[in-house]
Amino acid sequence: MSGPLKVGIVGLGTVGQGVVRVLQKNAAAIAARAGRAIVVTDVSVRNAAASRDCSLAGIRVHATPEAVVAADVDVICELIGGTDLANDLILAALAGGKSVVTANKALIAEKGNALIADAQARGLSLSFEAAVAGGIPIIKVLREGLTANAIDSLAGIINGTSNYILTQMTVKGQSFADALKDAQKLGYAEADPTFDVEGIDAAHKLTILASIAFGTPLNFAAVATEGLSKVQAQDIQLARELGYRIKSLGIAKRSEQGVELRVHPTLVPDDHLLAKTDGALNAVRVHGNAVGQTVYVGRGAGGEPTASAVIADLVDIARLNGARPVVPALGFTAAALAAQPTPFPILGIEEIESAYYLRLTVADEPGVLRALTTILADADISVEAILQKEPEDHEDARIAIITSVVSGSRFDAALERIRALPFVRADISRLRVEHFE
Numbered sequence: 001m002s003g004p005l006k007v008g009i010v011g012l013g014t015v016g017q018g019v020v021r022v023l024q025k026n027a028a029a030i031a032a033r034a035g036r037a038i039v040v041t042d043v044s045v046r047n048a049a050a051s052r053d054c055s056l057a058g059i060r061v062h063a064t065p066e067a068v069v070a071a072d073v074d075v076i077c078e079l080i081g082g083t084d085l086a087n088d089l090i091l092a093a094l095a096g097g098k099s100v101v102t103a104n105k106a107l108i109a110e111k112g113n114a115l116i117a118d119a120q121a122r123g124l125s126l127s128f129e130a131a132v133a134g135g136i137p138i139i140k141v142l143r144e145g146l147t148a149n150a151i152d153s154l155a156g157i158i159n160g161t162s163n164y165i166l167t168q169m170t171v172k173g174q175s176f177a178d179a180l181k182d183a184q185k186l187g188y189a190e191a192d193p194t195f196d197v198e199g200i201d202a203a204h205k206l207t208i209l210a211s212i213a214f215g216t217p218l219n220f221a222a223v224a225t226e227g228l229s230k231v232q233a234q235d236i237q238l239a240r241e242l243g244y245r246i247k248s249l250g251i252a253k254r255s256e257q258g259v260e261l262r263v264h265p266t267l268v269p270d271d272h273l274l275a276k277t278d279g280a281l282n283a284v285r286v287h288g289n290a291v292g293q294t295v296y297v298g299r300g301a302g303g304e305p306t307a308s309a310v311i312a313d314l315v316d317i318a319r320l321n322g323a324r325p326v327v328p329a330l331g332f333t334a335a336a337l338a339a340q341p342t343p344f345p346i347l348g349i350e351e352i353e354s355a356y357y358l359r360l361t362v363a364d365e366p367g368v369l370r371a372l373t374t375i376l377a378d379a380d381i382s383v384e385a386i387l388q389k390e391p392e393d394h395e396d397a398r399i400a401i402i403t404s405v406v407s408g409s410r411f412d413a414a415l416e417r418i419r420a421l422p423f424v425r426a427d428i429s430r431l432r433v434e435h436f437e
Contacts, residue, residue: 003036005039005314005318006039006041006042006073006074007039007040007073007076008040008041008068008071009044009076010043010044010077010079010080010089011078011079011081012043012044012045013079013080014306015103015307016079017052017053017054017303018303018304018306018307019307020040020043021054021303021304022304022308023039023040024054024055033315034314034318034319035319036318036321038311038318042059042060042061042062042067042068042071043059043060043061043068044062044064044065044067044068045061045062048063066089069089069092069093069098074098075098075317076089076099076101077310077314078090078104079102079103081104081106082104082107083104083110083111087107087115090102090107094119094122094124094126097122098124099124099126100119100124100126100127101130101310101313101317102126102127102131103128103130103131104128105128105201105204106204108128108131108204109203109207109208109218110204110218112218113217113218116329116330119329120325120328123325124325125316125325126329127316127317128313129309129312130306130310131205132205132208132209133284133300134282134302134305134306134309135298135299135300135302135304135305135306135308135309136282136297137296138284139208139209139212141286141296142154142209142212142213142331143212143327143328146288148288148290149288149291150288150289151213151286151287151288152253152255152288152289153251153253153286154284154286155251155284155285156205156206156209156249156274156284156285157274157282158202158205158206158209158300159201159248159282159300160188160280160281160282161183161188161189162199162248163247163280164182164183164186164189164279164280165179165183166179166236166246166248168183169231170236170240170246170278171278173236174233176232180193197229198225199225199226199227199264200225202225203220203223203225203250203263205250206250206252206263207220207223207261210259210261211330213252213331214252214259215331215332215336215337216259216337217337219344219346222261222346223261224261224264224352225263225264226262226263226264228248228265230265231429231431238389238398240270241400242385242402243269243385244267244269244270244275244357245268245270245276246265246267247265247266247268248264249263249265250262251266257347258345258346258347259345260351260352262349262352264431264432265432266432267431267434268434268436269436272436277297280301281297282297282298282299282300282301283296283298285436349408350407350408350412351409352407353405353408354408354432355404355432355434355435356401356403356432356433357401357403357430357431358403358415359398359400359401359429359430360400360424361397361424361425361428362396362423362424363396363425364390364391364397365423368399369388371421372399372401372418375417375418375421379410379411379413381404382404383401383403383404384402384403384404386400386401387401388400403433411430415428415430
């Protein structure tokens with residue numbers, strides 16, 4: 001067995017402490033799998049006096065992350081987040097001949113192409129299993145386990161905060177605002193929850209998954225995002241009566257026309273496994289042309305689940321024992337990625353085809369349904385399901401419609417005509433539907 005793999009951790013928050021704890025707890029099993037021990041020798045902390053849920057005995061503690069990068073270690077674990085300082089630290093580590101493991105999805109999604117190229121040119125590893133879906137090894141699944149497949153689509157619940165909020169709205173009938181408050185109290189959502197509830201966090205993760213699945217460069221700017229704030233409790237209820245659950249999904253598909261990348265609230269048939277994934281869990285559905293549909297479910301955040309993914313990358317590096325990485329960071333060779341057309345064709349959101357859920361509040365008067373269905377028929381949009389809720393105490397009526405698959409531009413044109421009808425109120429909800437056929 002070779003000497004131990006010496007690891008420096010930049011940032012000793014929840015995940016960093018989890019890495020230290022799991023490496024110590026499972027040291028013998030990890031060494032047996034890696035062929036050598038993996039030990040944390042150096043860490044950086046912002047507050048040396050803070051209490052921590054791990055032992056730092058025998059570990060050098062530094063006040064700055066730069067000191068860890070300069071230390072006598074083999075691998076740097078970047079666990080501080082953000083994109084500027086983290087980018088500089090990783091570049092410095094690579095320049096110093098050190099491989100890097102990171103959980104930083106924003107950095108990989110936004111600056112990963114250049115970082116990966118730098119690591120490859122130096123014969124070093126830049127690994128990021130922990131950047132997507134926490135304890136679910138979805139990057140290894142796409143990059144290695146499904147390597148025989150041409151992958152045509154993937155869809156995932158890849159933000160636990162959003163999934164928790166929608167679960168609370170579904171199970172407890174809470175409003176979005178109340179569910180968000182609960183998520184913040186439990187630590188699932190930050191004080192500023194924008195990245196989670198507006199789909200930005202999921203868009204970072206989807207960028208990485210799509211690149212590995214399709215062999216395309218990372219392209220975060222191309223992801224279309226819609227947040228949760230427009231989903232109302234009545235949409236949750238109407239969707240359930242129609243046989244669906246509402247989930248916030250990251251969806252990537254590849255066809256002859258190009259690639260679609262989108263994050264948005266989505267109606268999912270309630271018998272599908274994604275619809276049954278509740279709370280803060282993550283789930284990813286992948287469709288390959290050889291294996292068919294596969295689904296992966298697990299904890300998408302937390303100290304030890306994410307540490308599990310970080311350590312899996314460390315084991316891969318330990319097994320190399322100083323050799324060049326064998327598996328490309330994005331699953332495809334650099335030559336294959338370079339051969340892709342520039343710019344790669346990404347479909348605009350208006351070009352993407354899907355079924356739609358439309359919820360309308362209308363005056364209770366004759367001819368309403370006929371007028372609505374006439375406009376949809378004129379646009380060659382079929383109605384797959386319709387639900388009409390009769391008014392109570394002389395209120396307006398509610399109508400929910402599931403349409404056939406149609407392009408976004410054609411549906412929106414029909415919706416504009418519907419908005420102009422005199423009996424249609426301003427309160428309108430429009431969500432996409434995925435059947436995963």
